[in-house]
Amino acid sequence: MKQHTMLAFDLGATSGRGIIGTLNNNRLETYEISRFPNRVINIHGKLYWNLLSIFESMKETLAECVRRKIPVDSIGIDTWGVDFVYLGKDGSLLSMPRAYRDPYTERIPEQYFTHIPREEVYRITGTQIMNFNSVYQLYAARKENYAPHLHADKILFIPDALAYLLTGKCVCEYTIASTAQLLNARSREIEPALLQPAGMGKDVFPGIVFPGEKIGLLSELISRETGFPRVPVISVAGHDTASAIAAVPAQDEKFAYLSSGTWSLMGIELEEPIITKDSYRMNFTNEGGIEGTIRFLKNITGMWILEECLKIWKRNDKPYDYEEIILMAQKEKPFQRFIDPDSPTFACPKDMLKAIAEYCSETGQLPPENGAETVRCIFDSLAMKYNYVLGRLKKFAPFPIEKLHIIGGGAKNPLLNQFTANTTGIPVISGPAEATAIGNLLLQAKALGLVENRHDMRRIIRNGIRMETFMPVETDKWQKAYREFLNITRLEE
Numbered sequence: 023m024k025q026h027t028m029l030a031f032d033l034g035a036t037s038g039r040g041i042i043g044t045l046n047n048n049r050l051e052t053y054e055i056s057r058f059p060n061r062v063i064n065i066h067g068k069l070y071w072n073l074l075s076i077f078e079s080m081k082e083t084l085a086e087c088v089r090r091k092i093p094v095d096s097i098g099i100d101t102w103g104v105d106f107v108y109l110g111k112d113g114s115l116l117s118m119p120r121a122y123r124d125p126y127t128e129r130i131p132e133q134y135f136t137h138i139p140r141e142e143v144y145r146i147t148g149t150q151i152m153n154f155n156s157v158y159q160l161y162a163a164r165k166e167n168y169a170p171h172l173h174a175d176k177i178l179f180i181p182d183a184l185a186y187l188l189t190g191k192c193v194c195e196y197t198i199a200s201t202a203q204l205l206n207a208r209s210r211e212i213e214p215a216l217l218q219p220a221g222m223g224k225d226v227f228p229g230i231v232f233p234g235e236k237i238g239l240l241s242e243l244i245s246r247e248t249g250f251p252r253v254p255v256i257s258v259a260g261h262d263t264a265s266a267i268a269a270v271p272a273q274d275e276k277f278a279y280l281s282s283g284t285w286s287l288m289g290i291e292l293e294e295p296i297i298t299k300d301s302y303r304m305n306f307t308n309e310g311g312i313e314g315t316i317r318f319l320k321n322i323t324g325m326w327i328l329e330e331c332l333k334i335w336k337r338n339d340k341p342y343d344y345e346e347i348i349l350m351a352q353k354e355k356p357f358q359r360f361i362d363p364d365s366p367t368f369a370c371p372k373d374m375l376k377a378i379a380e381y382c383s384e385t386g387q388l389p390p391e392n393g394a395e396t397v398r399c400i401f402d403s404l405a406m407k408y409n410y411v412l413g414r415l416k417k418f419a420p421f422p423i424e425k426l427h428i429i430g431g432g433a434k435n436p437l438l439n440q441f442t443a444n445t446t447g448i449p450v451i452s453g454p455a456e457a458t459a460i461g462n463l464l465l466q467a468k469a470l471g472l473v474e475n476r477h478d479m480r481r482i483i484r485n486g487i488r489m490e491t492f493m494p495v496e497t498d499k500w501q502k503a504y505r506e507f508l509n510i511t512r513l514e515e
């Protein structure tokens with residue numbers, strides 16, 4: 023078999039990366055070729071992503087491949103969900119994309135539900151109600167009379183927007199579209215009625231394409247500018263979480279996954295959506311996966327809280343690295359205080375340390391006094407929240423959940439992996455940490471006809487990475503602390 027080399031662009035809320043993957047005899051070798059910052063920019067109180075800077079970094083990555091003589095056969099792009107850009111009639115970008123943490127959607131869903139009731143929106147889409155979903159962003163933009171919204175001819179989600187900048191072709195990739203709360207979960211098409219309150223019709227979205235289809239060739243202009251050949255840009259699973267889940271190295275279907283990064287996405291893989299009164303009440307989502315699968319999952323606030331604390335410590339001349347943080351937490355006394363990571367106070371506070379301290383005071387607990395106490399509180403609380411969501415997930419799973427696969431950057435935290443095994447009482451298997459990029463690369467390989475299906479993909483991953491298993495220990499102690507966590511956070515079981 024000819025050796026194939028692919029380039030994955032994997033964009034998260036804090037950084038973007040170019041990853042080269044080479045598939046040779048069913049072995050995938052990967053390495054990072056570029057890494058660039060991604061951040062939110064505040065302009066007159068509105069929060070934006072700097073799409074042009076991302077685009078520039080992508081072009082520099084292409085030029086770097088040329089400099090290093092890497093013979094790339096295709097390109098794929100995955101990013102975070104829900105955000106989008108508006109294009110004008112002439113195809114020009116009307117503005118930078120608003121960032122999902124922009125408070126413009128605060129209290130907007132409730133107003134939207136005066137047009138279409140909340141239950142109805144969930145019944146059609148099966149998507150969890152979160153105020154940053156594209157449907158509410160569009161409605162908020164309409165209410166603001168946001169000029170790009172009023173003049174839009176087309177809307178492209180972030181991976182589609184970047185593919186458009188690279189190829190000039192407009193598509194609406196299915197997995198990323200499924201985060202918008204605009205898709206009909208059954209027909210997998212945009213539901214026009216849901217766009218009406220935002221004053222738009224279905225034709226603002228290009229036709230849906232599925233992972234594995236080709237979007238187009240790299241544009242002649244960029245090819246000339248960078249020296250990079252005109253290879254196909256492939257529609258992978260444009261949503262980072264979908265790409266990550268495609269890369270869960272599971273052997274059978276009896277698993278739950280936790281895709282751990284800025285967000286922690288916990289769920290199961292299904293053949294059909296589950297849209298019931300209970301899934302509505304517990305706000306589980308049915309996002310689109312590869313090969314017709316459904317990602318039945320829940321968003322849990324993940325490393326975001328820690329990332330925000332790290333930023334503050336860095337500003338205060340305490341630039342802790344990840345290993346130090348883990349060591350600090352390990353040495354600290356357990357279960358001194360708990361937070362609910364998903365409390366709205368942690369969504370976008372000006373000062374995360376203050377937000378944690380206030381939460382503790384309000385719930386009758388002593389606020390953390392130093393970095394070690396803070397990180398221990400974050401890790402204890404995350405592990406507890408994972409157990410809480412897993413308990414709910416078990417009620418829906420059509421199979422016994424026998425293990426939890428933790429993938430993504432957060433999988434590199436052995437302490438939290440062990441805590442999670444202890445609190446959930448099931449084995450935790452960690453890795454790959456690079457799941458999003460690996461999923462992206464193997465979906466390109468599938469589009470090129472090099473692998474057959476997700477089972478093949480997962481076998482390649484299993485053979486190629488080091489996985490670690492964490493068996494539950496001290497479960498009684500953790501169960502007791504879990505009761506305490508439920509008491510403090512007032513979460514109902």
Ligand code: LFR
Binds near residue numbers: 261262
């Ligand atoms: C993870 C993620 C989640 C999505 C959140 C916001 O990076 O894509 O799946 O809910 O970001 O887009």
